Amino acid sequence: MTQVTVTVNGNQHIKDVSDNMLLVDFIREKLALTGTHVGCDTSQCGACVIHVNGKSLKSCTMLAVQADGCDITTIEGLAVGDKLHPMQQAFHDNHGLQCGFCTPGMIMSAIELIEGRPDISEQEIRQGLEGNLCRCTGYQNIVKSVQAAATHSQQN
């Protein structure tokens, strides 16, 4: 067991964890934040994407102990009260989800992808989301949602 201190969505947590615990299991089981999903065991699907120190990564491919001292944002940390994050709102408006399983990871990846790039092209969005798989294959509206959020970020 090792003690780790992490800030998740603005709240500090100090917990004892086994060294072999994955960061995603820590988030889901120890912090009960189940919005971050696990869709594969080969680090390929992106359902588990979160932000650690401002960068998107696959939380299934990092140990909880490796996140000691880090600042983490998960899908639960995006909305402010009842107000959805613009990317969440764009997915809502554009029917960017079907079953919703891939959505948290898609949104976390997409936020980093469009940062500072309001005129990102459709092709760049498709390529930029290559680490996120949607098994409902709803890519068309996912791309539309991300494009809408990018355009929206320019207007604000």
Added chain:
Amino acid sequence: MYSLTYIKPDSIDKAASLLAESDEHKVVSGGMTLLPTLKQRLARVEKLIGLEDCGLNNIALNSGILTIGAMASHYDVSHSADINAKNPALVELASHIGDRQVRNRGTIGGSLANNDPSACYPAAVMALKGTILTTKREIEAEEFFVDLFETCLEEDEIIKSVSLLIPEAAAYEKFPNPASRYAMVGVFVAKFPSEIRVAVTGAGENGVYRCSEIEHALSNSFSADSLSDITLSAEGLMSDIHAEADYRAHLIVEMARRAVNKASSR
């Protein structure tokens, strides 16, 4: 995952002595290859030694040689203005490895140590006359890459950095596997004043290798046209569910042509 102890030493010397303690110990860099293996219980380690605090992520340019620290991530390389100015082919290579999240974590040292037969960096290091600096010695690329997933690294040896020559012109082209984005075939072409070096990944039965037929054709004239008449033999190339050996043979020439075109157009 089997139980393990994670340790994060603050110097490369400490990391090396921890690693030397037992062959059940292993270093971890980005973890993008090692952690999935551990998760699936395909491997087991007693102590996992994290290299993130060992100060190995420097990128430096000195008298015509580019030195990249082992812990430089694919993101770091793809965003380095220094590298882009001297060898944009490396930036392109790094920015097409896997996906965004893999690039944010995966490192050049981990990729070289792993020597995956479909990985991108081995081709660059081979073509750019790379030298791998470890905790024990300096190793030339040609000696370093031994076979599929095998290098000449000893059990207790850690890569510190890799040094690459700056070419006059270079480019990397890969035909990515659409599912994994690893190279089904990847070709790195580098033009130096006195020689042309062409390294192929994703295709050889023994991993990365230099393709002498293409090097020879290009040293007569560095143009895609000089490759028009080349047909490579499929002998020694991999066949798997993704591609037969003769298809790979065809792809090598095609990727080389595209790389030469790209390198010449800069």
